[in-house]
Amino acid sequence: MPLKLMLKELRLATFSQNLESYQKQAIEKTWSYAEFLSKLCEQELARRFQTRTNKWTREARLPAGKSFATLNFADLPKAVQQPLHQLKDDHQWALQAGNVLLIGPSGVGKSHIAAALGHQLIERGVRVKWFSAGELVQQLQTAKKELDLMTYMTRLDKYPVLIIDDIGYIKKSDGETQVLFEFIAHRYESGSLIITSNQPFSQWDQIFPDALMTVAAIDRIIHHASIIEIEGGSYRKKQHLRK
Numbered sequence: 001m002p003l004k005l006m007l008k009e010l011r012l013a014t015f016s017q018n019l020e021s022y023q024k025q026a027i028e029k030t031w032s033y034a035e036f037l038s039k040l041c042e043q044e045l046a047r048r049f050q051t052r053t054n055k056w057t058r059e060a061r062l063p064a065g066k067s068f069a070t071l072n073f074a075d076l077p078k079a080v081q082q083p084l085h086q087l088k089d090d091h092q093w094a095l096q097a098g099n100v101l102l103i104g105p106s107g108v109g110k111s112h113i114a115a116a117l118g119h120q121l122i123e124r125g126v127r128v129k130w131f132s133a134g135e136l137v138q139q140l141q142t143a144k145k146e147l148d149l150m151t152y153m154t155r156l157d158k159y160p161v162l163i164i165d166d167i168g169y170i171k172k173s174d175g176e177t178q179v180l181f182e183f184i185a186h187r188y189e190s191g192s193l194i195i196t197s198n199q200p201f202s203q204w205d206q207i208f209p210d211a212l213m214t215v216a217a218i219d220r221i222i223h224h225a226s227i228i229e230i231e232g233g234s235y236r237k238k239q240h241l242r243k
Helices: 003-009 013-028 033-060 078-089 110-123 133-145 149-158 174-187 201-206 211-222 235-242
Strands: 099-103 128-132 161-165 192-197 225-229
Touching (some): 013 033, 033 128, 099 110, 133 161, 174 192, 174 211, 211 225
């Protein structure tokens, strides 16, 4: 069987594309067999990494333009910068079902930070999915009405990290709070959550009107969590004035 056909069968497309040019370079530079093979492997791995990153970024549905490359750390409170750098540089928390809570008033950069963490995790090989809290609750309610809630929540388990944006803005009907609590309980110690909220924990009884449910939800979320409270002026306003 011809070599290029074997490479196609093995799904080594980049090997096939680079084979002739690397053969010439190997002769000119007197590469060893191991060096020649290593060069081809490097290109194949680079292509697969980029393909995977592009696919996971599309399916994550992260807000456009919100990454660490576009985040101005200097405009964030100093108390926020250090823990954020730690989360950015060490993603082990995401592999150990750790949570991240970003709490603060509207405009301080919570959603931008959450999206930036999402992009960073994808680059590190961790699948991520973004939801607005309202969207997630609607999908959970639909699944429950169809008697398919556990199947839906299990389907989301393929994402080690789920981002729930603006948890304080969901409607407060009994049905909505119940499915949200079931979802939080399902993810407990099995997958990571990044949650943004404009309400401190002392006001989460507005999200979960039942006191016991409020305590139980908070307990599960903060058990393995990094909590970042963002105070000060509006990050969004600073960015607007800078432009």
